[in-house]
Amino acid sequence: MIKIAIVDDHSLFRQSLRFLLEQNEGLKIVAEAENGQEFLDVLAKNNGIPDIAIVDIEMPVMTGIDLNEHLQNLYPGIKVIILTMHYQERIIASLMRNGVVAFLAKNCDKEELFQTIQQVFDHGFYINKYILDILKNAKKLRNDNLKNALAIPVDLSKREQEILILICREFSNQEMANQLFISVRTVEGHRNNLLLKIGCRNTAGLVVFAIKYGIFDIGA
Known part of the structure; x- marks a missing residue:
């Protein structure tokens, strides 16, 4: 219920x-x-x-x-x-x-x-299709350098980008660990680092960031 x-x-x-x-x-x-x-x-x-x-x-x-x-x-x-x-x-x-x-x-x-x-x-x-289209059509989408919520440039490691993509694909921490051959604790550490770097509170904010900067296309 x-x-x-x-x-x-x-x-x-x-x-x-x-x-x-x-x-x-x-x-x-x-x-x-x-x-x-x-x-x-x-x-x-x-x-x-x-x-x-x-x-x-x-x-x-x-x-x-x-x-x-x-x-x-x-x-x-x-x-x-x-x-x-x-x-x-x-x-x-x-x-x-x-x-x-x-x-x-x-x-x-x-x-x-x-x-x-x-x-x-x-x-x-x-994120429904209408919201997805709004985010994808925003003026600043894919040509900007990565910036966090405070407009500060963000540098994501290859591993952090892999974790971010799997988060967008709705993988659990355990599934991400299995996929990347790392521990769940390591996955949790990367997830927390992403939240801190990007300046958002939860998974939805991470997904918005990934779509905005072309890291992930939720409609693909």
Whole structure:
């Protein structure tokens, strides 16, 4: 059972989304809120932590961007899916470097909604074709030198690039160790070094970086 929270300031949309999600027997709605601060208040009551939070960007009191920052610091186990009508490469890349694991358009169909939730739960991130195209078509894509989140040049070793590609292919640490004939501890060390060098919080941020600089094509 995947536990879901919905955070959106439009009551009708929130109620409709809940009704839709509850049609899937594998999903359970454990929290609702109309803004980021209300959701943090709900979490503080300790009534159960969701696996996934589906969050709108534009909300009063506390936006989805600000809420994500609080969740990454206070509840890093909650995977954040942004549900929005506005796609900008800069915002998408920034949010994914800062812990957001997927994006969905508010007019997506239910199959894509369910697929995204399942992929996030199973693999920790999901990049759909629309987001992939935005990242691949960004002006700075493949011609720039590698730079981290602070625009500082990054030098990745051959092994780190191999690890990064396998991360993008959704290999587990054990599978990467078997593939490269190294220990799981060594894989974990490379993964942690990548997170530090690139300046992102999780796997989704690493994947965004790899796509942005042409290290990996998730559609290939």
